[in-house]
Amino acid sequence: MSANLIPILWEATLQTIYMVVVSGLIGTVLGLPLGVFLATSKRGELLSAPAVNAALGLVVNALRSIPFIILVVAIIPFTRMIAGTSIGTTAAIVPLTLAAAPFIARIVETAIREVEGGLIEAARAMGATPGQIITKVLLPEALPGIVLGLTLAIVSLIGYSAMVGAVGGEGLGDLGIRYGYQRFMPDVMLAVVVILIVLVQAVQSFGEWIARRLDHRAAKDRGL
Template sequence: MSDILIRLLISSLWETVLMTLASGLVSLLAGLPLGLALVVTAKGGIAENPWINRSLGAVINAFRSVPFIILLVALIPLTRLIVGTSLGTWAAIVPLSIAATPYYARIAEVSLREVDRGLVDAVKAMGGNRWTIIREVLVPEALPGIVAGFTVTLVTLIGASAMAGAIGAGGLGDLAIRYGYQRFETEVMIAVVVVLIALVCGIQWLGDRLVERLDHR
């Protein structure tokens, strides 16, 4: 590849990493509380509330059921309202975050549900309130699963960010479409695929190592 294409590849990689990390952080900060809310308001939960649980679950399922490419287009007015444009890296972060949040919420919910009920009952018996149970039992005990789920979410976001490149979001997907597909630059397409594989493998490796440490703490 020419020096120009190499610089474009590096720039596109940075844009993909930025989109993935920014939207991943939003999904973590918003999705984990949603997952906790689903667990604590479920039947037998520490703050059982069927109405809230069903309503929250319905909203999460509604967003999860919409294919990302459709959500990407549907959220263009909201994206323009938030960042002032519907094109570019920062514009893509809005739909990526909204798509990833309910996805991660369900993953976090599964991990939190696997916490030993006996530990929760023990803290209750010692006079622990709801926040104590969440802070001292639910989150710490489910942490390996929460981290593993977040790793999966980041990997999913890499694929979604590449898809967002189809409508001018920038990143590796945009580079592959503009140069690899439209200009028939096969070497660019191959380079993008190799970089995406390396990026996914790197994130998965880091996530797995962190989960191993948490499992043996």
């Protein structure tokens, strides 16, 4: 691989990290409260609102069912309205966020629903409000599962960020297509693949480490 391509490869890596970090943060900000609400708003639950729960559930399922590459193309007018353009890293953040938010919401919902019901009843018996139960019981207990789920979401976003390169996004995916595929430079394609693998492994390992540190049950097993 030519030395002239190394700066381009470095820039594409930074673009990918930028897209993933920003869309992951915004997706978490949107998906976390949505997931908490979905987990606590069915009939008879803490924030009982079954009609709203069902409506939001349909929206979340609809967004999750759309293949990402189709989602990117379908929301081009919306992307242009939000970002002022439909190409580039900033524009790519819009579909990446829309793909991440419902996924994160379901992850949070699942993690919260796995919390033992006895803890909720004990908190209720002590007079805790729904807000206190959510913030003091459900979220702390579900945090290791949420972290693992967010790790999975970030790994998925890395893959999506590469895919968005096919439709005008920048980053490693765009570099792999323009140089590795269109210009028949397999060494560039190999470098892109290696960097993506390293990013995924780093995120997965870091997420698992954080989840282990947050899991008080695992801490007890270690004698901490």
